[in-house]
Amino acid sequence: MKRVLVIGCPGSGKSTFSSRLSKESDIPVIHLDSIYWKPGWISCSNQEFDEILRDLLLQETYIMDGNYSRTIDFRISFADTVYFFDFSRYLCLYRVIKRRILNHGKTTEYMGKDCPEGIDYEFIKSVWNFRKNQRMRIIKVLEKHEGSKDIVIFRNPKEVNNYFKSFSK
Template structure:
């Protein structure tokens, strides 16, 4: 699952992993160290390569610099792509909800936070980042199928095609 922060990637990934009885990998848990310290890029790529080599998984996270490792091993790429205002509202809500409790998709020592740079990233994701997903998909060999979910109704319809646990 890829898409803007607040697009619903983690929530949807959790549900898909549950329905398909597959391991769920939140890439944020592998990239960030306590205090929001970023991992060494080479170490992170090696870790992602190892995870992607596993026989089956549901993976949640953007990390465009690792799409070349993940896409050839994926059967399906799900792009969560709701409107940016909805994404902004969701990240603000998420910050409020997790003001005192840690999120399960983040590592220990990385409390939910919002700053102006992050809000700008969410706002500009459709114009500055989404095209990189399509570019990586175009060169992936083999190329996984793509499902693009823009609205809640799209998510509901797509989930209805999956088995239930």
């Protein structure tokens, strides 16, 4: 495990998992949200994001947290390990709302600088429709790479906890 991708629905726990895995493995974590979002929730252009991404993917080791579905195929080609959080929409939506309440007005380490925690209708809609709109595409990409990548699919938080119980450096 040297180049790791962590993908899944917003609210599934990707960033928390990535940070914990980084501590357990001594592999640096890259939160894509902190790269994509400029202060004030201004997104970088696709071209700028792709250039930054290309440089990051050439690093010897990393844990890369974030979906950015437009780039998943490309990023998987560099990875040796992929963790996919395939959680229910209800759990993800609950966690997104909880995170919003607990971090109201704060910028977390996972987000871009000066991007305080927020939530809007479009974001809630994307969480709710993740399984319908993105899940099967991700599953197909993962199936394409079966055998050439270590792929771990978590279907609930208990599986994540059990993974860390068995994890050793």
